[in-house]
Amino acid sequence: MLKHLARMLLSAVIGFHTMGSADGAAAPGGPDAVVRQVSSEVIEAARSDNAIRQGDRKAILALVEDNLMPYVDFEAVTRSAVGPGWRDASPEQRSRLQAEFRTLLMRVYAGALSQVREHSVTILKSVPAADGEQQVVHTEVRGNGDPVRLDYRLGRANGLPDWKIIDVGIAGLWLVQSYRSQFAPLLAKGGPDGLLAALVLRNQPGRRQ
Numbered sequence: 001m002l003k004h005l006a007r008m009l010l011s012a013v014i015g016f017h018t019m020g021s022a023d024g025a026a027a028p029g030g031p032d033a034v035v036r037q038v039s040s041e042v043i044e045a046a047r048s049d050n051a052i053r054q055g056d057r058k059a060i061l062a063l064v065e066d067n068l069m070p071y072v073d074f075e076a077v078t079r080s081a082v083g084p085g086w087r088d089a090s091p092e093q094r095s096r097l098q099a100e101f102r103t104l105l106m107r108v109y110a111g112a113l114s115q116v117r118e119h120s121v122t123i124l125k126s127v128p129a130a131d132g133e134q135q136v137v138h139t140e141v142r143g144n145g146d147p148v149r150l151d152y153r154l155g156r157a158n159g160l161p162d163w164k165i166i167d168v169g170i171a172g173l174w175l176v177q178s179y180r181s182q183f184a185p186l187l188a189k190g191g192p193d194g195l196l197a198a199l200v201l202r203n204q205p206g207r208r209q
Contacts, residue, residue: 031126031135031154034163038071064109073157073164074102080166081179085187085195093192100199101179107203129153135163 051059078098124138137152151169167176
């Protein structure tokens with residue numbers, strides 16, 4: 001399921017031309033503008049790079065690093081994925097958890113990126129999240145088969161003005177929240193070090209995601 005979520009994310013991010021928003025043009029720097037910007041940058045890079053089109057893993061990882069990750073608040077993503085166990089982690093453990101989780105997602109995204117096809121996406125609307133501190137941008141992905149709802153949750157880190165992606169939802173199922181459910185038993189059994197050991201093992205070269 002997590003691989004499917006990541007694949008749908010990359011399908012939406014790199015394999016489409018962005019259609020108009022149902023609510024009109026977004027203000028520069030607004031949540032919908034961020035979704036449009038990351039989409040246009042990544043698709044331009046993907047279409048202009050022969051190595052990416054041929055599935056070169058190094059080129060794909062570079063694309064994800066350079067054109068997708070700058071729009072992600074990765075500290076917030078990791079904190080949310082770890083959940084309550086984040087409070088028990090030392091600063092060093094938090095730094096290592098963030099690095100290992102980043103490696104995990106980079107590999108999952110790169111694997112999904114090598115399989116994407118042409119899709120079209122319509123940005124439907126941007127609405128405040130329940131706590132009022134975040135925004136959710138609703139989009140619809142069209143390709144082969146029925147349309148799929150893809151939602152982006154964005155927030156602002158430490159009061160900064162820039163909106164960044166902190167989670168992605170496919171048909172109502174959120175990617176980072178899904179990882180939290182997967183990490184919970186590892187944290188319950190072995191604490192932060194137990195989760196770190198599992199992530200290090202999972203990130204070993206050649207190991208399937």
